[in-house]
Amino acid sequence: MSALFAGCGSLPVPTRAGTEQAHIWLCEAVRPLQARDTCRLLALLDHGERQRIYRLQAHGRGDLELLSLGLRRLVLSRYLDCMPSKWTFGRTTYGRPVITNGDETTRALRFSVTHTPGLVAIMVFQGMDGGIDAEYMPPLTRPFLGSASSPHRFYAEWTLKEAVTKGMGLGMALPFRQLKFQKVDQALRLQIVETKRQLAGWSFHQQFLPSAHSLAIALATAQARLGWYRISFQAARAHTWPKA
Template sequence: MTVAHVWLGGPSEADTNATVLCDAERTRAASFRFERDRNSWIAAHTLLRRALSERMPEVAPSAWRFESAPGGRPELAGPFKATGLRFSLAHAPEAVACVVTQEVSCGIDVERLARAIDVEALGRRTASAAERAGLQALPAADRGAQFMRLWTLKEAYAKATGRGLATPFGSLDFDLTDGIVIRATGDGRSNDEFGFVQWTTSDGHVVAVAASTCRGRPPQVVLHTSAANASVTRVCSSP
């Protein structure tokens, strides 16, 4: 079974953790116009460095080096490639998340479940016909949260495959009726190439993890928390 180590945190940690970033990362962080976005970015990237060092304590958080793979997915660079560690990170205004696996592709996303969105407009661009029908069948008050569950799964899948925004979100079709099932990938991949886990946090965020695995079985999540506001209320393979 694939094991996915997940860390959750918050942007409030950015001030104390920025010292582990490299010069290029600090320059990138300084380019953000708004403090909220800057702190979120710093918190996510420092969380990643600390997470990698928890998996390999002999490497200091500040020592890790990264590069972009074809398609833009960040990966370990130089001698660190030999560790076999794979990772993905995500940041929202009030939460950050990181997943680390061994030798297998992974992706993660985090979003506020009650985020104010135009479900109909976003659904036309990013949801399959079956997903849109399922959303319309729900009470209006429940559609936003269900859309965010679908969205985070799609983002996690897109990061795990390395295609990112090139992923055809409208053709990527999830069924959340009974667990998490992919009805169509839209990119020619097998429907069971990745397994998924999704849960909600006590502060109202939804987290989705995707990992390449055997016959679509969900990965085993080992959860680490680094901020009180990211405490977990539920971890499961269904919404």
């Protein structure tokens, strides 16, 4: 088994009634991909995904997108008996990615992916809506950490709003200016400004990672119980990769 998931075997799918309702996978992406890693990741993708990466590579970009697309497949294969290259995906009306292959159990598995310079984050869950978002905070913003009016707060609110719109599956159809977060009894609550209605039945999690990233999670459940996992991608180079 690959060192990509060191110390972690196959996992049960997290469910609304389970001990953990969502699993969060974090992979620091601080170094350029080596040629062999690029080839291995490309081999996992479908034709459309590869063409997308080729277009980005033509402009000197694409590593982060490639890592995100490849890890999405590898992570999902930790839960169900499906080879990483066999997953197929579609999109809803507003662009939320969904699984389209396999039986009803396979298609019921849900995920949300985000990537930003230095980090890929993937959330896996089932039986509810949810979204994850992360943003890298440039060094200029870090001296202001802790100030209520600082860029720190901007990144916290921005990632929370991104996570919510992803989770609701509405994308930019839900304007950010309509979302207002408040802390009530140490819990984050979301209000739709136009209707002054609170979004009930959702829980929100936001934190700042040591890697200088703001990370936010939104799940359509009153109390989210999260499991955290780290993907050691850089350490995997000397080991056998999972079969495609």
